[in-house]
Amino acid sequence: MSSTYGNRIKLSIFGQSHGPAIGMTLDNVPAGLPVDFEKLQEFLNRRAPGQNDISTPRREEDRPEFLSGIVNGYTCGAPIAAVIHNTNTRSSDYEELKDRPRPGHADYTAQIKYAGYQDAAGGGHFSGRLTAPMCIAGGLCKQWLEAKGIRIGAHIVSIAGITDEPVCLDWVHPQLDLINKDFPVLNPEAGQKMREAIASARSEGDSVGGLIECVVTGLPAGIGDPMFDGMESRIAQIVYGIPAVKGLSFGTGFSGSYMLGSENNDAFAVKDGRIVTETNHCGGILGGITTGMPLVFEVAIKPTPSISKQQQTISLMNMQTRTLQVKGRHDPCIVPRAVPVIEAAAAIAIFDAIMA
Numbered sequence: 001m002s003s004t005y006g007n008r009i010k011l012s013i014f015g016q017s018h019g020p021a022i023g024m025t026l027d028n029v030p031a032g033l034p035v036d037f038e039k040l041q042e043f044l045n046r047r048a049p050g051q052n053d054i055s056t057p058r059r060e061e062d063r064p065e066f067l068s069g070i071v072n073g074y075t076c077g078a079p080i081a082a083v084i085h086n087t088n089t090r091s092s093d094y095e096e097l098k099d100r101p102r103p104g105h106a107d108y109t110a111q112i113k114y115a116g117y118q119d120a121a122g123g124g125h126f127s128g129r130l131t132a133p134m135c136i137a138g139g140l141c142k143q144w145l146e147a148k149g150i151r152i153g154a155h156i157v158s159i160a161g162i163t164d165e166p167v168c169l170d171w172v173h174p175q176l177d178l179i180n181k182d183f184p185v186l187n188p189e190a191g192q193k194m195r196e197a198i199a200s201a202r203s204e205g206d207s208v209g210g211l212i213e214c215v216v217t218g219l220p221a222g223i224g225d226p227m228f229d230g231m232e233s234r235i236a237q238i239v240y241g242i243p244a245v246k247g248l249s250f251g252t253g254f255s256g257s258y259m260l261g262s263e264n265n266d267a268f269a270v271k272d273g274r275i276v277t278e279t280n281h282c283g284g285i286l287g288g289i290t291t292g293m294p295l296v297f298e299v300a301i302k303p304t305p306s307i308s309k310q311q312q313t314i315s316l317m318n319m320q321t322r323t324l325q326v327k328g329r330h331d332p333c334i335v336p337r338a339v340p341v342i343e344a345a346a347a348i349a350i351f352d353a354i355m356a
């Protein structure tokens with residue numbers, strides 16, 4: 001496995017869902033950066049399981065213990081290491097999955113690649129739980145970027161086809177503040193309908209997916225290193241490391257391919273002595289380099305693979321078709337909990353690019 005990210009800063013994520021602990025190390029962070037632990041905890045709480053009636057009932061505190069790298073509230077230049085202890089595990093739910101892989105999950109591919117030595121309990125290293133350490137690193141990077149006037153916010157664009165208010169691609173700071181804290185949408189009525197769709201899928205033993213939009217404001221022009229470390233490539237590498245992410249686009253993305261060049265191009269203008277673009281169809285990136293306009297990208301999250309509805313699978317031992325009813329405690333929709341994870345991924349990618 002290869003769970004390390006970054007060119008300048010090096011993020012490593014370790015652990016398994018039902019192991020003693022999960023955690024991360026973050027190398028090459030300069031000394032003297034302040035750490036607001038309360039703010040970090042607030043950020044981690046947004047991702048933590050068991051927060052409401054539409055999340056998995058697995059309750060975990062997600063409280064990191066810092067082992068190194070931070071002294072008296074400031075980074076000291078040594079690698080930052082933190083762990084979160086796993087407390088609420090129930091591994092018996094996962095025993096049959098090595099023989100009967102869950103459709104849509106990584107049980108089958110892990111079995112092929114690791115020949116039965118993989119830790120299958122709770123999804124092992126493939127679990128969404130591994131996004132908690134990513135949120136520790138991302139929550140720290142987010143704080144350090146905020147101190148430079150760079151802000152990151154994400155909201156749910158749609159769940160089960162129910163859409164939030166559209167936002168224009170030249171989003172500015174105040175709109176990030178309009179995102180609802182409990183359920184990250186701009187329009188609370190749309191949010192309520194999404195919650196109902198999630199509850200209805202759960203009651204039928206099923207799950208739903210959706211889209212998340214992430215916006216970064218305050219970025220200067222000139223960040224990104226083409227060809228292969230441009231901002232799109234850097235963000236894509238970390239965002240696709242998040243389990244259940246199946247699509248990513250920047251700016252107008254796929255819909256831009258239906259537009260004329262004259263419609264899709266962003267006209268340059270000078271406003272208050274600053275070079276801006278009248279629109280932001282490119283999502284704030286040209287040639288892999290930031291334009292100085294908000295960086296905007298959208299992520300597709302698939303429906304949670306573990307559903308309690310009966311599904312067809314196989315017995316790997318007998319090579320015969322079997323049925324499977326997944327046990328365990330699962331999110332009927334990953335999207336709301338993935339929102340802070342997407343913000344964390346963006347923060348790590350941008351902090352790394354700026355440090356480079």
Ligand SMILES: Cc1cc2nc3c(=O)[nH]c(=O)nc-3n(C[C@H](O)[C@H](O)[C@H](O)COP(=O)(O)O)c2cc1C
Nearest residue numbers: 105106126127128243244245305306330331334337
């Ligand atoms: C925050 C978060 C929570 C998740 N919770 C679950 C879950 O409860 N049940 C499940 O089957 N998958 C869950 N997943 C997704 C699986 O880990 C993922 O679908 C699986 O590892 C296969 O990887 P892939 O979908 O990227 O191909 C979650 C993902 C994230 C980001």
